[in-house]
Amino acid sequence: MKNGELLEQSNKQLAHFEKLVNKDHVLTDEQKKSLKTQKLKVGVDLGTSSIVLTVLDKNSHIIYGDFEYDHAVQDGIVVNYMDSVNILRRLKKKAEENIGVELTTAAGAIPPKTGEKSSKVVANVIEEAGFTCTNVVDEPTAAATFLKIKNGTVVDIGGGTTGITIFKNKKIQTVIDEPTGGFHMTLVLGGRYKIKNEEAEKLKRNKDREEEVYTVIRPVVEKMATIVEKLGSQVEDPVIVVGGATNFTEFTTTFSKVLGRKVYKPLYPQFVTPLGIALCDHAK
Incomplete structure (x- = not known):
């Protein structure tokens, strides 16, 4: 694929997500019924300026997104554990109300080379908020996964x-x-x-x-x-x-x-x- 065309597919997905994120997007009853039989994919990005929650269906199609601004993370490290947990709990509850499905698992991410301790803290925040944490990856690897690099x-x-x-x-x-x-x-x-x-x-x-x-x-x-x-x-x-x-x-x-x-x-x-x-x- 030529470099000029590299981001075309990703940009379409990003434009779609931008229309959904933080818009209190409520699914139809038919959509909710379909999701109840699927294993959904959830991402939790604990950032320095915001915490972002993303939800994909079994085919990795974007179905929901939301975020809250925060200062619970500094230089990639969680510095206010309970603030992070409480924000994520709110985002989880709101997402479940809007899509009509309980979110049970989630993945998280850390900056590269911030160590096992940082990974464990992110996993603990996710678990404390009511998810089972299935994975913690480094952030550029997560980005490359989405971009199919x-x-x-x-x-x-x-x-x-x-x-x-x-x-x-x-x-x-x-x-x-x-x-x-x-x-x-x-x-x-x-x-x-x-x-x-x-x-x-x-x-x-x-x-x-x-x-x-x-x-x-x-x-x-x-x-x-x-x-x-x-x-x-x-x-x-x-x-x-x-x-x-x-x-x-x-x-x-x-x-x-x-x-x-x-x-x-x-x-x-x-x-x-x-x-x-x-x-x-x-x-x-």
Whole structure:
């Protein structure tokens, strides 16, 4: 498949999910009846700025999505256990009410190389919220699963970390994780405008001021790209960036300039990893 066509199928799914997520999407009685006989797939993405719940049917078709903003995770690590559990319980209950089916299992994810302890905490949050946790994968691998990557470099930029996974013939060749992400953009904005982090976060998401904001946070993006660039010949094409922190028009332009190669970004890149996590439910 040509690189220009690589994301076409994924973009259709992402556009569909964007129409469903956080819209209190209620299924018809016929749809609910059909789902009662299926083994659904559920993904839980415990992010630095939000917790996302995704639900797929047995054929991996998207049927539901929801999220809540939070600050229960920092640099990829759960720092407020009960907040995470309570948010996830609410998301689970709301999903079950809307789709009419009990959600019994779920998969989770962690930044690369954050260790067994981090994986265990994520699994415990999922279990405490009422699921059986079937799997905990690293975030770039989840993203690659959704994007159906055989060869390439996935750069998953979250709130607190930048995770990079390089794939060749569907096998992981290199995995690294660096402590820089969307929150560091927020810190730079806060310092530049002398405002609190909460205000800086809102400013970062203000599309009307994107050009102004991006001028300030561009050095952070360049630093992220430099992390990839230092991997040299290990980097496999295509390079694909995902994660909410990539939601700037000029993001891939900056990355491409540093790397000296084409960089791709899916539509709604913040939803790539959550959907990939759901695909990993039941899989080991």
